[in-house]
Amino acid sequence: MIGKLKGVVDELNEDHAIIDVHGVGYLVHCSGRTLSALPRAGEAAALFIETHVREDAIRLFGFASAAERDWFRLLQGVQGIGTKTALAVLSTLTASELTQAIALGDKTTVARAPGVGPRVATRIITELKDKMPGFGAGSVSLADIGGAPAAAPVAGGAAADAMSALVNLGYGAPQANAAIAAALRSAGEDAKTETLIRLGLKELAK
Structure with a gap:
């Protein structure tokens, strides 16, 4: 399993990037927030990776931080949330903002993500309220x-x-x-x- 990629940005697209690692181009699906944080083509970059293996495909999802990757995993544990919706949430909210919204039961903030209505936002808050570890952009040691x-x-x-x-x-x-x-x-x-x-x-x- 691939956990992290370090290489050079080869291409930046609307929903993915291609990272060249020693001549091999890895297509990595990313949130809009992660894509906007990547440097220009030809510059060095590193991404935390979540690997999904299916019978017919291997898909890589890339994140600017381990916290964002952890949230991606947690969000998919919510009933009805797939990779597309999880990425939409992480494109809209930072890990710290998502932590705060869930802690406060703020479904309006969670529902700002495309494809997440009030009902899904409520489900996210309810199912993740007691599962959030102390990670995120706001966590400190x-x-x-x-x-x-x-x-x-x-x-x-x-x-x-x-x-x-x-x-x-x-x-x-x-x-x-x-x-x-x-x-x-x-x-x-x-x-x-x-x-x-x-x-x-x-x-x-x-």
């Missing part, structure tokens, strides 16, 4: 915040609920605590849980 002073533990109520939501998304308790503490400083002690989650995710994306 403890090493990333190792130099920052520890935040005081958040109090109960909305802040505790928001912290719990971030932990359920896969973030470590120290990360979630620091993010919600910063969100409280920004939004005030009376902020609602949804507001704190949104601001907390923004803090983790910095």
Whole structure:
């Protein structure tokens, strides 16, 4: 199985790119976001790859980040979501935006993707809400915040609920605590849980 390709961009098309790796041109289907991030033809590029093997074909799907590839895999686990719809979602939303939308139950944002109506958006949120690991453009490691002073533990109520939501998304308790503490400083002690989650995710994306 191919997990990553490093080569030179040979062609850029509407829904795929051809990556030349030592004289072999690999046709790789990509989201619009990934295609727009690729350099011009003749320049070096690297893509994370998801390989689909069928009886009559082998298809390669390329992504600018491992997080985008992981979301592609997760989205296809949702009933009725195939590769085309998964790529449409990832063409419309970044990994961080998709994480935030699902955490907040924001079906309007998810439904912005072509071919994803309110019913499908609701299904995506419902089926992936408890399956999201702590990856994505907004995920950070403890090493990333190792130099920052520890935040005081958040109090109960909305802040505790928001912290719990971030932990359920896969973030470590120290990360979630620091993010919600910063969100409280920004939004005030009376902020609602949804507001704190949104601001907390923004803090983790910095």
